[in-house]
Amino acid sequence: MTALDERTPPPLAAVGTTVWLTGLPSAGKTTLATALAARLQDPHVELLDGDEVREFLSKGLGFSRADRDTNVLRIGWVAATLAKHGVLVLASVISPFAQTRAQVRALHEGRGAGFLEIHVATPVEVCSERDVKGLYARQRAGELAGLTGVDAPYEAPTAPDARVPAHEQSVEQSVEQLLALLRARGLVAGGLA
Amino acid sequence: MTALDERTPPPLAAVGTTVWLTGLPSAGKTTLATALAARLQDPHVELLDGDEVREFLSKGLGFSRADRDTNVLRIGWVAATLAKHGVLVLASVISPFAQTRAQVRALHEGRGAGFLEIHVATPVEVCSERDVKGLYARQRAGELAGLTGVDAPYEAPTAPDARVPAHEQSVEQSVEQLLALLRARGLVAGGLA
Numbered sequence: 001m002t003a004l005d006e007r008t009p010p011p012l013a014a015v016g017t018t019v020w021l022t023g024l025p026s027a028g029k030t031t032l033a034t035a036l037a038a039r040l041q042d043p044h045v046e047l048l049d050g051d052e053v054r055e056f057l058s059k060g061l062g063f064s065r066a067d068r069d070t071n072v073l074r075i076g077w078v079a080a081t082l083a084k085h086g087v088l089v090l091a092s093v094i095s096p097f098a099q100t101r102a103q104v105r106a107l108h109e110g111r112g113a114g115f116l117e118i119h120v121a122t123p124v125e126v127c128s129e130r131d132v133k134g135l136y137a138r139q140r141a142g143e144l145a146g147l148t149g150v151d152a153p154y155e156a157p158t159a160p161d162a163r164v165p166a167h168e169q170s171v172e173q174s175v176e177q178l179l180a181l182l183r184a185r186g187l188v189a190g191g192l193a
Numbered sequence: 194m195t196a197l198d199e200r201t202p203p204p205l206a207a208v209g210t211t212v213w214l215t216g217l218p219s220a221g222k223t224t225l226a227t228a229l230a231a232r233l234q235d236p237h238v239e240l241l242d243g244d245e246v247r248e249f250l251s252k253g254l255g256f257s258r259a260d261r262d263t264n265v266l267r268i269g270w271v272a273a274t275l276a277k278h279g280v281l282v283l284a285s286v287i288s289p290f291a292q293t294r295a296q297v298r299a300l301h302e303g304r305g306a307g308f309l310e311i312h313v314a315t316p317v318e319v320c321s322e323r324d325v326k327g328l329y330a331r332q333r334a335g336e337l338a339g340l341t342g343v344d345a346p347y348e349a350p351t352a353p354d355a356r357v358p359a360h361e362q363s364v365e366q367s368v369e370q371l372l373a374l375l376r377a378r379g380l381v382a383g384g385l386a
Contacts, residue, residue, distance in 0.1 A: 043278075044278050044279075046274065046277075046278065056266075056267070056270050057250065057267055057270070059263065060253075070252065073249075074249065074250055077249050077250070078271055078274070081239065081271070081275065082274065082275060082278065084239075085236075085237050085239065085275065085278060085279075085280045086237075086278075087278045
């Protein structure tokens with residue numbers, strides 16, 4: 001075991017909240033979450049990336065509606081458990097279904113944790129051009145079926161806490177937009193660099 | 194969203210650590226974890242019960258060696274992520290395999306979180322009489338196979354951080370034993386009621 005002082009994080013910031021970034025593949029969710037985390041410089045920020053977490057929490061699950069829901073709810077459960085204890089969770093998860101996102105919100109409310117639904121609203125034409133992981137190309141080539149926003153549904157949030165036009169502004173501007181929201185809700189200190 | 198003050202937990206106690214209670218079915222792991230949590234009276238304690246968590250995190254997994262390991266590692270991953278942020282996690286998980294428990298310890302060390310392996314060492318004869326969930330009876334009746342400690346292996350820890358003889362002392366005495374260990378390691382305040 002390491003010495004106490006090395007292991008001890010500073011006390012948690014005021015509030016536990018999950019910032020849930022939903023949007024199409026290649027919309028810029030993880031880029032935004034990573035940039036926001038870097039800006040916050042807070043040891044009590046936890047990044048939960050849908051793809052990465054899937055590897056650990058949901059190995060063996062596929063991309064059927066039921067399996068997608070199970071994966072999203074598992075990430076939501078972990079996020080809510082962390083946020084309940086004061087962690088600021090930045091979760092980037094496609095989470096295509098409105099009802100499942102509502103369940104994730106309910107998990108947070110049931111634990112007294114905050115929840116912000118953020119729609120990273122890059123349109124499919126732009127995502128398809130960016131195609132960070134080559135998914136759109138594989139779909140066009142017939143090597144992949146069930147791509148969210150193309151041949152699988154994406155239910156855009158009708159009343160998100162914020163909508164980020166990530167295709168019309170820089171990453172820095174998107175970070176500022178979310179910081180302003182977090183400050184307005186009292187979820188981070190106002191004096192952030 | 195609730196008001197800020199209602200949602201805000203107090204700052205975390207000093208240290209993030211997982212107290213990992215391993216032992217046979219009906220050894221008294223969950224009873225001890227629950228009693229310890231009640232005694233600690235700390236909002237930053239999180240109980241992770243193997244059976245309960247299995248329902249959320251690992252639905253569909255069975256009781257093969259591979260599936261058991263996956264379940265234990267998932268709980269370990271969640272515990273380590275919580276402990277990293279300063280939560281005191283009380284995890285009661287049969288976790289029969291030494292190697293898997295070592296992996297869980299490594300997950301914690303990799304995140305700078307503390308980890309205490311506690312062997313709840315009630316022998317199988319006593320567990321089998323208690324049989325809180327009727328598992329031993331079902332095994333005897335031939336309705337269940339692969340019961341840890343009977344017809345499936347349990348690898349008792351050879352060098353646990355503590356061994357709790359839960360069959361030879363009261364729950365209160367076991368709680369005191371763990372509190373003394375936590376205090377000795379500097380993991381809870383000394384002035385606990």
